[in-house]
Amino acid sequence: MNQVGRTFSLIFKKNIALLLCIVAFSSAIDSKNTPDNLKVKRQKIVNYVLVNDTIEMIPTFNEETKLYHLVVDRSIKPKAITILLDSSFIKKYNLNQYHIYITDDKKNQSVWIDYPVKELYNIRKSNTEIIIQAMDNLGHTFTDKLIVDFKNESASVAFVWLIFVFVFFGLVLVIYFWFDFRIAREKFLLETEINKRTKELSEQKAKYEELLTNYLPKEDFEKLKEKSKDKTERFKMVTVLFSNILGFTKVADQENAERLIDDIDKFFFEFDDVVKKLHIEKIKSIGDSYMCAGGIPQKNRTNPIEVVLAAFEMQQYMMMIKDQYVAKNQKIWDLRMGIHTGPVFSNSTTSKKRFEIWGDTVNIASRMEASGEIGKVNITGMTYELVKDYFLCQYRGKMPVKYKGEIDMYFIEGFRPVLSIDGLGIKANRTFDIRLALIRFDDLEEHIMNILEEKLPRNLYYHNLKHTIDVTVQVELIGRGEGIDDEDLLLLKTAALFHDTGFIVTYKDHEEAGVELAKQILPGYDYTKEQIEKISEIIMVTKLPPQPENLLERIICDADLDYLGRVDFIPVSGNLFRELTEHKIIEDDINRWNQIQIAFIEKHQYFTETAKRLRDVNKNNQLEAIRRLVEENN
Numbered sequence: 001m002n003q004v005g006r007t008f009s010l011i012f013k014k015n016i017a018l019l020l021c022i023v024a025f026s027s028a029i030d031s032k033n034t035p036d037n038l039k040v041k042r043q044k045i046v047n048y049v050l051v052n053d054t055i056e057m058i059p060t061f062n063e064e065t066k067l068y069h070l071v072v073d074r075s076i077k078p079k080a081i082t083i084l085l086d087s088s089f090i091k092k093y094n095l096n097q098y099h100i101y102i103t104d105d106k107k108n109q110s111v112w113i114d115y116p117v118k119e120l121y122n123i124r125k126s127n128t129e130i131i132i133q134a135m136d137n138l139g140h141t142f143t144d145k146l147i148v149d150f151k152n153e154s155a156s157v158a159f160v161w162l163i164f165v166f167v168f169f170g171l172v173l174v175i176y177f178w179f180d181f182r183i184a185r186e187k188f189l190l191e192t193e194i195n196k197r198t199k200e201l202s203e204q205k206a207k208y209e210e211l212l213t214n215y216l217p218k219e220d221f222e223k224l225k226e227k228s229k230d231k232t233e234r235f236k237m238v239t240v241l242f243s244n245i246l247g248f249t250k251v252a253d254q255e256n257a258e259r260l261i262d263d264i265d266k267f268f269f270e271f272d273d274v275v276k277k278l279h280i281e282k283i284k285s286i287g288d289s290y291m292c293a294g295g296i297p298q299k300n301r302t303n304p305i306e307v308v309l310a311a312f313e314m315q316q317y318m319m320m321i322k323d324q325y326v327a328k329n330q331k332i333w334d335l336r337m338g339i340h341t342g343p344v345f346s347n348s349t350t351s352k353k354r355f356e357i358w359g360d361t362v363n364i365a366s367r368m369e370a371s372g373e374i375g376k377v378n379i380t381g382m383t384y385e386l387v388k389d390y391f392l393c394q395y396r397g398k399m400p401v402k403y404k405g406e407i408d409m410y411f412i413e414g415f416r417p418v419l420s421i422d423g424l425g426i427k428a429n430r431t432f433d434i435r436l437a438l439i440r441f442d443d444l445e446e447h448i449m450n451i452l453e454e455k456l457p458r459n460l461y462y463h464n465l466k467h468t469i470d471v472t473v474q475v476e477l478i479g480r481g482e483g484i485d486d487e488d489l490l491l492l493k494t495a496a497l498f499h500d501t502g503f504i505v506t507y508k509d510h511e512e513a514g515v516e517l518a519k520q521i522l523p524g525y526d527y528t529k530e531q532i533e534k535i536s537e538i539i540m541v542t543k544l545p546p547q548p549e550n551l552l553e554r555i556i557c558d559a560d561l562d563y564l565g566r567v568d569f570i571p572v573s574g575n576l577f578r579e580l581t582e583h584k585i586i587e588d589d590i591n592r593w594n595q596i597q598i599a600f601i602e603k604h605q606y607f608t609e610t611a612k613r614l615r616d617v618n619k620n621n622q623l624e625a626i627r628r629l630v631e632e633n634n
Contacts, residue, residue: 046132046146049083059146068146081123081148085116085134093142099133126150232347238295239307239341239383240362241280242369243271243314245288246334263333264288267318274313278306281355293357296346300443304341304386305436308412309428311337311377312391316426319375334375338368341383364401368409371399381408390432392416392425434486437526441493444525445472448497455504459583462576463500463510472496474559481610482555491531492552494522495538496559507583511543546607554607558615564601565615569622573597591633594626601626 049057049070059070083100099111100118112135120130130146245267268285275282275292279300283291292310294303318335325333342361364380372378384393392413398406414425419432452465475492484492495518502513515536522532538556541548546557563572577593580586586593601623606612 046083046085049081051081068144070146070148072148072150080119080121081130082117082119083130083132083146085132087116090116090134093134093140094136095134095142096137097135099131099135101131103129103131123148232345234343234345235296235299236343237299237301237303237341238293238344238357238361239303239339240283240293240344240357240365241291241307241311241337241339242365243290243311243335243337244369245290246336246374267321267333270317271310271314274310274317278310279303280306280310283355283357293344293355296344296355296357300440302436302440302443304383305390305439307339308377308379308383308387308391311339312412312414315375315377336369336372336374337377338365338370338372338379339377339383340365340368340380341386360404364404364407367399367401371409373411377412379410379412381410384408384410387412390416390419390435430487434490437490438486440525441490444494444521445497448501448521451504452501457503457507459579460503461579462572463503463579468497468500470562471499471556471559474562475556478555478558478608478610478614481613482551482608484551484555488552491534491538492555494518494527494531495535495552495556498535499539499542499556499560511540514539548607551608558606558608558611561604561606562611562615564604564622565606565611565617565619567618569618570625591630594630594633598623598626598630 046059046068049059051057051072057070057072059068085095085098089095095116097112097114098116098118099113100120101111102120102123105120116134126149128148130148132144132146134142245264268290271285271290271292272282274280278294279298280292280294280303281296283293285291292307294300294307294310296303315335315337318333321333340361342359342364344357344359344361347356347358368378368380378396379387379393387393392415393410394413396409396411399409401407414420415428415432417423417425419429419435421427421429449465449468452468456464472493475496476489479489479492498514498518500510500514501517502510502515504517505513518535518539519532522535527535534552538552541553542556542560546560548554548557563569566572577586577590581588586596601619604619606615606619
C-alpha cells in the first residue's frame with residue numbers, strides 16, 4: 001500500500017489541475033468466489049482518472065446498465081488517460097494483480113500488471129470501452145467496464161469557429177467590394193471626362209470640316225482628308241546616325257555665303273549617294289546637321305553594319321575634302337558623328353516623301369554625336385555588339401543618359417585587318433562583302449519564303465514551301481562537304497531559294513520563270529550582274545534531265561533529288577504522284593507510277609561524293625521497296 005501511496009504522490013507533484021474520478025469495477029467471473037458486498041462497493045474500485053496527467057474527472061455509475069461512464073470535453077483531446085484503483089478496496093479484498101485495457105487494443109488484453117495504475121493512450125473516439133480487472137491471492141477475478149465519451153460542448157466550439165470564419169470572410173468581401181467600388185467610380189469619372197473631351201474634339205472637327213467644305217470643292221476636300229491620314233509604326237531594330245559639320249558658323253562669318261551653301265549642298269549630296277547605295281533612309285538635314293537611319297522603312301538585319309559603313313565612308317570623304325582645302329589654303333571643315341541602334345517610332349503621311357522618327361534611340365544617337373570627337377565615329381555599346389566582328393573598335397568610357405543609366409561608348413577605328421584590303425583597315429575587301437551578303441541573304445530568304453507561302457498554288461503537294469526549304473538546307477550541307485567557299489555557298493543557297501519560285505507564274509517551264517524573278521529581286525539585295533548570271537545558270541540546271549557542268553551545278557542537282565535517298569521517300573513520292581496527276585502530267589495509275597520511279601531511280605546517280613556517301617545506300621533500299629510494291633500489285 002505504501003507503494004500505491006507513493007504513486008499517487010508522484011502524480012500530484014505534476015501540478016494536477018483537475019482530478020477526474022472513476023469508479024469502475026464488475027462482478028467476478030466466478031460468482032461463487034466473489035464477495036457478496038462487491039456490488040455495493042463498485043464506486044470505490046477506482047479512485048482517480050487523470051486526463052493528460054493534469055485533469056481529474058469523476059465517473060458516474062449507472063444502476064440500470066451496471067456500467068461506469070466518463071464524460072470528457074472534446075476540447076481537451078486526451079492523448080493519455082491514467083486509471084488509479086481505490087486503495088481501500090485493494091486492501092479489503094487482498095488484490096495483487098491488475099488488468100486494465102481498451103477492448104479494441106488486442107495487443108495488451110493479456111498483460112497483467114503488479115501496480116493499480118494504468119495509462120491508456122490515444123483515446124479519441126466516443127463510446128470507447130475500457131475493461132478493468134483485479135485478482136486476489138486466491139485467483140478470484142473481479143471485472144467491470146468503463147465507457148469513455150466526449151461532451152457535446154465541442155459542437156459549440158466548432159460553431160463558434162464557423163461563425164468566426166464567416167465573419168472573417170465577410171469582412172474580406174466588404175473590403176474587396178469597397179476597393180472595387182472606388183476603382184469603378186474613378187474609372188467612370190475618367191471615362192466621362194474622356195467622352196466629354198472626345199465630344200468637344202468631334203464638334204471642333206465637324207466645324208473645321210464644315211468651313212473647309214464651304215471654301216473647297218468636294219473632290220479637293222476628300223483628297224485633303226486622305227492625305228492628312230497618319231500611320232504610326234514601331235520598328236524594333238533601327239540604327240540612327242547623327243552627323244554635324246563643324247566650322248560652319250565660323251566660316252560663315254568670314255567667307256562668301258554662296259560658296260558656303262554650295263559646300264554644304266555638295267557634302268549632303270555625297271551623303272545622299274552613300275546612304276542610298278547602302279539602303280539607308282535619309283531622315284532630314286537641317287543647317288549643318290544630317291540625320292539618317294538604317295532598317296527603315298524596309299526592315300533588315302544588316303542596318304547596323306550598313307550605317308557604320310556609311311559613317312566610315314562619309315568620314316573618308318570629309319578627310320579627302322580637307323586635304324583639298326588645305327592645298328587651296330581655304331577654311332577646313334570637320335565632321336563629328338554618333339550612332340545608336342534600338343527601337344524607334346515612325347510617322348509618315350502620304351503627302352510626305354520622307355520619314356519622321358522619334359524615340360529614345362534618336363535621342364541617344366544625338367547624344368553620341370554631341371559627345372563624339374572630330375573625325376571619329378562614336379557608337380554605343382548596343383551598336384558595338386552588332387558590328388564588333390567586322391570593325392575594330394576602341395572603348396572610350398561611359399556616358400550618363402537620363403532614364404537609361406550609363407551607356408558604353410566606342411570609336412570605330414576601321415575594318416578588321418582580315419576583312420580589309422592589304423590588312424590596312426581602310427577599305428573593305430571581298431571577304432567583308434561576302435560576309436555581309438550572307439547576312440543580307442537571311443532577309444532575302446524571309447522575303448522569298450513569304451512570297452512562296454502566299455502565292456504558291458495550293459495543289460503543289462511536292463514543289464511546295466517545304467521542298468524549297470529542304471533544297472536550301474541540303475545545298476549548304478553538300479556544299480560544306482565538298483569544301484566550297486563562302487561566295488559559292490551564297491550563290492548556291494540563293495539559287496536553291498529561287499529554283500521553284502517560277503511555279504508562282506507557271507507550272508511548265510517554271511525554271512525560266514524563276515530566273516526572271518531572280519533578275520528582278522536580287523539587284524535590290526546588292527547581288528552583282530555576274531553573281532545573278534551564275535545563279536540563273538544554277539537554277540536552269542535543275543530542269544530534268546539534270547546535266548550539270550560544274551561543281552555548283554552538281555551540288556544543286558543532288559540537293560533537288562535528295563528525297564530519293566531519304567527515309568521519307570515513300571510519302572514524298574506519293575505527294576509528287578498526287579501533284580503530277582492533278583496537273584495532268586501522268587495518268588492516275590499508282591502501279592504505272594511505281595514502274596516509272598523504278599526506271600528513273602535505276603538510271604539516276606548522285607554527282608557529288610558527299611551525296612553518294614549520304615544517300616546512295618538508302619536510295620537502293622527505296623528501289624527495292626518499290627519493286628516489292630509492284631510485285632505485290634501484280
